[in-house]
Amino acid sequence: MISLIRVMIFEDNKHLRETFRFLLSNSNGFACVGAYPDCSDMMENLAENPCDVVLMDIEMPGMNGIEATRLIRQSFPHINILVQTVFFEDDYIFNAICAGASGYILKSTTPDGYLEAIKDVQAGGSPITPGIARRVLELFKDKLQPAPPAKEYNLTTQEKKVLQLLVAGKSYKMIAAELFVAPDTIKSHISNIYAKLHVHSGTEAVSLAIRDRLV
Amino acid sequence: MISLIRVMIFEDNKHLRETFRFLLSNSNGFACVGAYPDCSDMMENLAENPCDVVLMDIEMPGMNGIEATRLIRQSFPHINILVQTVFFEDDYIFNAICAGASGYILKSTTPDGYLEAIKDVQAGGSPITPGIARRVLELFKDKLQPAPPAKEYNLTTQEKKVLQLLVAGKSYKMIAAELFVAPDTIKSHISNIYAKLHVHSGTEAVSLAIRDRLV
DNA sequence: TATACAATAGCGAAATAGGGTGATATTAAA
DNA sequence: TTTAATATCACCCTATTTCGCTATTGTATA
Numbered sequence: 114m115i116s117l118i119r120v121m122i123f124e125d126n127k128h129l130r131e132t133f134r135f136l137l138s139n140s141n142g143f144a145c146v147g148a149y150p151d152c153s154d155m156m157e158n159l160a161e162n163p164c165d166v167v168l169m170d171i172e173m174p175g176m177n178g179i180e181a182t183r184l185i186r187q188s189f190p191h192i193n194i195l196v197q198t199v200f201f202e203d204d205y206i207f208n209a210i211c212a213g214a215s216g217y218i219l220k221s222t223t224p225d226g227y228l229e230a231i232k233d234v235q236a237g238g239s240p241i242t243p244g245i246a247r248r249v250l251e252l253f254k255d256k257l258q259p260a261p262p263a264k265e266y267n268l269t270t271q272e273k274k275v276l277q278l279l280v281a282g283k284s285y286k287m288i289a290a291e292l293f294v295a296p297d298t299i300k301s302h303i304s305n306i307y308a309k310l311h312v313h314s315g316t317e318a319v320s321l322a323i324r325d326r327l328v
Numbered sequence: 329m330i331s332l333i334r335v336m337i338f339e340d341n342k343h344l345r346e347t348f349r350f351l352l353s354n355s356n357g358f359a360c361v362g363a364y365p366d367c368s369d370m371m372e373n374l375a376e377n378p379c380d381v382v383l384m385d386i387e388m389p390g391m392n393g394i395e396a397t398r399l400i401r402q403s404f405p406h407i408n409i410l411v412q413t414v415f416f417e418d419d420y421i422f423n424a425i426c427a428g429a430s431g432y433i434l435k436s437t438t439p440d441g442y443l444e445a446i447k448d449v450q451a452g453g454s455p456i457t458p459g460i461a462r463r464v465l466e467l468f469k470d471k472l473q474p475a476p477p478a479k480e481y482n483l484t485t486q487e488k489k490v491l492q493l494l495v496a497g498k499s500y501k502m503i504a505a506e507l508f509v510a511p512d513t514i515k516s517h518i519s520n521i522y523a524k525l526h527v528h529s530g531t532e533a534v535s536l537a538i539r540d541r542l543v
Numbered sequence: 544t545a546t547a548c549a550a551t552a553g554c555g556a557a558a559t560a561g562g563g564t565g566a567t568a569t570t571a572a573a
Numbered sequence: 574t575t576t577a578a579t580a581t582c583a584c585c586c587t588a589t590t591t592c593g594c595t596a597t598t599g600t601a602t603a
Binding site: 210211213214215216233234236237238239240241242243244246247249250252253254256257258279280281282283284312313314315316317318319320323324 | 494498534
Binding site: 484485486487509510511512513515516517520529 | 548549550551552553554559
């Protein structure tokens with residue numbers, strides 16, 4: 114008994130859809146268990162025809178491929194979804210990943226490329242067209258390191274401690290107690306902090322401190 | 329005149345290093361402009377031998393490939409760095425991307441795979457081994473959607489507005505003015521907000537609101 | 544039709560925060 | 574050695590915040 118990778122196709126372009134079906138039906142190790150132009154009966158299709166991999170177009174009439182991906186992942190988490198598109202849109206890429214796509218390839222891929230990609234996702238990998246992968250890495254970097262504190266504010270070590278306790282929601286008295294100094298000293302520090310941060314209240318200072326990662 | 333992709337290699341394993349050198353020197357369109365076992369003289373090497381792509385091992389004696397990647401990106405931002413490793417470590421992947429690696433491949437790649445990957449990075453893409461790409465996507469998802477507000481707090485719409493303005497550093501009076509109601513109304517709302525959030529001061533509320541993404 | 548909740552508003556008292564000014568001791572830099 | 578920055582503390586005064594309690598209105602909901 115040979116293990117087949119069962120693939121379901123969602124692709125609105127009829128010619129492409131039939132090409133995929135033909136390719137999968139005539140390649141060893143692959144089977145096409147359905148090919149549909151839109152996602153109108155998607156959940157029923159998936160429930161009736163078990164499959165391992167879904168080849169999902171993004172641009173489709175009705176529900177788009179990203180929303181469809183999200184739905185499939187919710188009800189059939191074991192299915193690997195290979196998203197394909199003609200566009201490089203950052204929003205597409207970002208949303209497709211968040212929706213749970215397991216791979217993301219460009220439509221310019223060769224027939225063998227498709228088969229390779231389907232094998233890759235089935236094996237637990239995530240084939241990504243290099244051009245798209247570059248965008249993924251850029252997005253990753255942008256989102257994950259939103260610039261270290263652009264401004265330094267030149268807070269002293271004691272001021273930083275006070276600011277931290279202020280962010281923790283402590284009152285002047287409590288901060289004073291924790292740092293073993295007089296409440297008036299804390300008041301003085303906080304005045305200086307406000308001046309350096311150009312704010313005039315605790316809430317403003319806390320807000321800025323958190324957003325600028327001063328704490 | 330043919331355009332060559334000039335590649336510099338950093339790889340501590342002598343056999344691998346020489347294999348790469350041989351492969352690049354004997355493949356059309358590629359040139360090896362240097363192959364070193366560590367990064368001790370890296371910056372000088374790069375300054376003296378212009379190159380387009382660096383093939384960088386992660387595990388090396390002395391400076392590791394990730395730190396080296398960071399340094400190269402700082403001084404030679406036009407150079408594309410292709411990182412390779414034998415390990416699937418999430419930390420490696422994460423840090424390599426943040427350091428500015430343009431591609432990330434496993435050492436099990438075939439000779440042709442290396443040449444393809446080098447061509448890909450030079451063309452502005454980011455070849456990533458599917459297995460690693462899967463980890464990248466997982467990391468991406470984990471880091472970017474750090475759980476929606478675990479607690480709901482059941483704030484009303486008006487209370488949310490008030491909280492937002494409080495986070496913006498506004499005083500009771502200013503909030504009242506912006507929402508066209510009496511200051512005492514804001515006082516009431518804030519009392520209710522504090523009760524729902526289990527806090528007792530503006531700074532605490534702002535801190536919690538930002539950290540729990542209520543705003 | 545009661546009941547609950549949201550939004551509104553007011554009153555009073557106590558606590559806290561914030562602005563200003565000034566002083567002292569210590570330490571680091573010019 | 575003078576100067577500048579830091580950390581400390583005090584006093585005065587006002588504004589703001591916080592807590593409690595009460596109360597009205599409109600809108601859903603049981």
